[in-house]
Amino acid sequence: MSAGSRTTILGLIGDTSVIDEEMLESLEFVESVKRIQEPYKNANRKFHPKDTVIDVGGVKIGGGNFAVIAGPCSVESKEQLCTVAEAVKASGAGLMRGGAFKPRTSPYAFQGLRGDGIELLLEAKKETGLPIVTEIMDISHLPLFENVDVIQVGARNMQNFELLKQLGKTDKPVLLKRGLANTLQELLMSAEYIMAGGNEKVILCERGIRTFETATRNTLDLSAVPLLKSMTHLPIIVDPSHATGIARLVKPMAVAATAAGADGLIIEVHNDPPHAACDGAQSLTPEAFDELMKSVGKIRNCLEEG
């Protein structure tokens, strides 16, 4: 306790992660409450200094293992999926992405093939061998994700706490995207929701935040990568496609994210971007993706030598 002439500072000692700051702040004689200890435990690097490595069907993410997830924004057909999957696999992608359930601002926009889309992803997985990553939008769809390799929680659902709790009860790796208006601490608190349920396989994803700048869809916050690495032991990947919304910015931002120390990337690739069912403006062709992978590979080599 330190007593000044106008203010007295009280220090609370011990495990304070269960203390509700707001309740303290509402006491009449308390002017403000400053938290010293982080409110997350399972995700906290202080208590788990070693990097978490997540194994998805043999593909490792984290702890020095770099993984690239690539594929179309939304699943359209088996042919489309297999064409893209073979191409991205040849360029070095380790996992395939594809949206079956699509969160769209408008109820009149294409909502995804939903259950059928997941079927197509599983067929493509059989043919190409690439593990699949796809987004869940509601708990009730969980049974459809039984054979999915990584369940993605989109930015708009980062604080869908009921969904996070249910995913905490599964043993599937969860790709948790940062919300458009969420701080890094809130991202870790959402990871904590999943981990508190017993599922420690959380992959964090920086995908841009919403700011006043309208030249890009969102503002990619790459400082999140080294900062999260100091806060948590969980792997951190970057999504330059949704962050920028502009195909020609995807490669430079993928390369920058790699240089910043990301554990992987998630990239939208479409065999025919102008005819993509969604997000064509930010999708790469397989050729552009191949170039991106070559540049990323060089940066990775360069970092490893250093």
Added chain:
Amino acid sequence: MSAGSRTTILGLIGDTSVIDEEMLESLEFVESVKRIQEPYKNANRKFHPKDTVIDVGGVKIGGGNFAVIAGPCSVESKEQLCTVAEAVKASGAGLMRGGAFKPRTSPYAFQGLRGDGIELLLEAKKETGLPIVTEIMDISHLPLFENVDVIQVGARNMQNFELLKQLGKTDKPVLLKRGLANTLQELLMSAEYIMAGGNEKVILCERGIRTFETATRNTLDLSAVPLLKSMTHLPIIVDPSHATGIARLVKPMAVAATAAGADGLIIEVHNDPPHAACDGAQSLTPEAFDELMKSVGKIRNCLEEG
């Protein structure tokens, strides 16, 4: 079509709400796409010039009818609910609020009494006669809301599209809160999700957006009130408690919201703020709420005369 020396402008004519701007933008020869017609129809005042009035057990909201929803942040006990409900009713509140399912940033914070909380709300409704407003966090809980009068969709779920779709199939009034990083157009698109399902009873709620300013919990955007009134026929209420997060700012912001033309308010009131299970710092005592209602009443009278 207008052809300049470097650029040609093409105008699309007809119903363009179903057109995907992104797809057009991804075409190689298109530099940019500018939408002229709004992408919402059911919520659009242009097509429905008359104000929507929503009737909740005899309490009307919209079209000149002003309604105040008040009650504790979270349901704690029947006694607490009834004490607060009787007090706010005496001061002129038309509906009672109380959180049974509580979205909390931390998995270690109090998560609400959940199903039991809804039971307590229904008991309090029986005693006081006040219709109840309470938040839903997941579709699977919908059966518990059968006797709830207004279902609230919280800011974090404003773009939980699967939830919105299901609420569109009910006939219950939905109180839809603006997300922390969502534009007014996106708020209307989320209302459109509910209305497209057949449920036209949507009450919009401005509750502050997230900005760089840290002196208040959020930044209350009161210009949203007159702007939404020009864009849509749906009623718009304001939540100064969550917007500011500071009890002493609630009254001035409630009064300002009323003056700006809001159709109602939603206010946190607790009989013992320092011992509230959550959000004590922003809760009013019943006495402070009574003062607020008197000021709001004066402003209402003054606006009606004018």
Added chain:
Amino acid sequence: MSAGSRTTILGLIGDTSVIDEEMLESLEFVESVKRIQEPYKNANRKFHPKDTVIDVGGVKIGGGNFAVIAGPCSVESKEQLCTVAEAVKASGAGLMRGGAFKPRTSPYAFQGLRGDGIELLLEAKKETGLPIVTEIMDISHLPLFENVDVIQVGARNMQNFELLKQLGKTDKPVLLKRGLANTLQELLMSAEYIMAGGNEKVILCERGIRTFETATRNTLDLSAVPLLKSMTHLPIIVDPSHATGIARLVKPMAVAATAAGADGLIIEVHNDPPHAACDGAQSLTPEAFDELMKSVGKIRNCLEEG
């Protein structure tokens, strides 16, 4: 001093406004520094509980005195100024505004009549008797402001510290606008720059901050009004014209600002908005201004009775 198992809290006692937090934070053994005492003194209500009242040629602002400043965005001609000034005076405005030096994003846009504009303002003042408020953009223009009644510092110059220092050496009232990305504390620190030089006549102005929302030019932060009133004794006025950028939102936001407790308003009025040299889209006609003043007057009466 409070010693926990992992962290020790040190409390600094005494006048800490001169302590540099960053320097402390850079010490290796310091994890973080939390300031308890506000870093502003002259502007702090704790040390000066009584409202400051600023007298401008007999028109008082602050301490219960409500003042309205009105006029065109930019000075165009003496005729224009006098027409508008007579009209706004008849409606109850106490001061006239008009831009002589105009900050414009583009070097190709109209930059104001500059020195000649100030001459025209002074002539209009002679004819109408209304004290004048006009913006300074550079210290070197200060001699031109000798007969100006209130010197305005625009949002873009809120942290032009050299300008603030010079204004601190004058004895003219300064209307200090909040910057587009500045916190309330930073606004008070800029007021402190002026006051530290000996000039205590600072009028604060909330005029909207920049957020992700694009439906309005800026987001008017009305919670700034009651919050600033608790932090400082200086008067606070609101500029709904620049905040919204949309003429039809000016009246509802002016009324709301009044209801929130503002000490005054600054409103753009033009006799012919579509032909205004700038900001026509947000300017009111004299008729619309008259209506606004009637509504504002009613709210003022209503607040005073309460």
Added chain:
Amino acid sequence: MSAGSRTTILGLIGDTSVIDEEMLESLEFVESVKRIQEPYKNANRKFHPKDTVIDVGGVKIGGGNFAVIAGPCSVESKEQLCTVAEAVKASGAGLMRGGAFKPRTSPYAFQGLRGDGIELLLEAKKETGLPIVTEIMDISHLPLFENVDVIQVGARNMQNFELLKQLGKTDKPVLLKRGLANTLQELLMSAEYIMAGGNEKVILCERGIRTFETATRNTLDLSAVPLLKSMTHLPIIVDPSHATGIARLVKPMAVAATAAGADGLIIEVHNDPPHAACDGAQSLTPEAFDELMKSVGKIRNCLEEG
């Protein structure tokens, strides 16, 4: 002209950079104005496809030439400057930075050695041969900058248009930092102010924008680098020190900026960070800077091979 049932689109053809959108928008029959042509000319890559290369005493920036500017936040003594300058030169920096005039939020914080600081910088330049970069805060100080090599305009002065105009009349390279709440287009419009005066030597600098995230001082927007490169021919450098405000994030962000295609970096280096007169928390030691330069050099080699 395209006429729909509710809306008619008019396309303006020719040089529209001088057209005031706001004036058009204020016309009663105009619903909205969408600009197709960029409002900047001199800075526009469309009209000047070739990269601008700026030569500062033999050190080139832009067009494939990568330059690093390093030095202390503020000038403290000749000894300090020379120690740091020799160290950063040995590590490969091409220019030396040091603040003589310091913009500080508080009037009570150290304001810089001002004129004396510039003298010290010039002495250090003599000893080390490194060209110097230092910030101007007011036009009236311009004579003191006669022998300065690059004049820096800080973020808070990015829209100090009178200052920009005067710098447009000099022939000195100007390092123009992006404002905390300014879009890339506004940054280019400010460059246009300088260029319209005849001075084409503008170096743009991304240094972070203000967002809701408080974990870093600002949010570094690295997508600005490739985006500005497509919009303009001017060189773009990055300031990871001010963007993050945290020393341990400077190296990863410097490396990422290099990978994103930046033309250079500006880095704070201090021989004794904990005793720096300002910004100690974000300053690197000369040893840490040397490591940074090695990593940056590897990335540069890697990019050049590619």
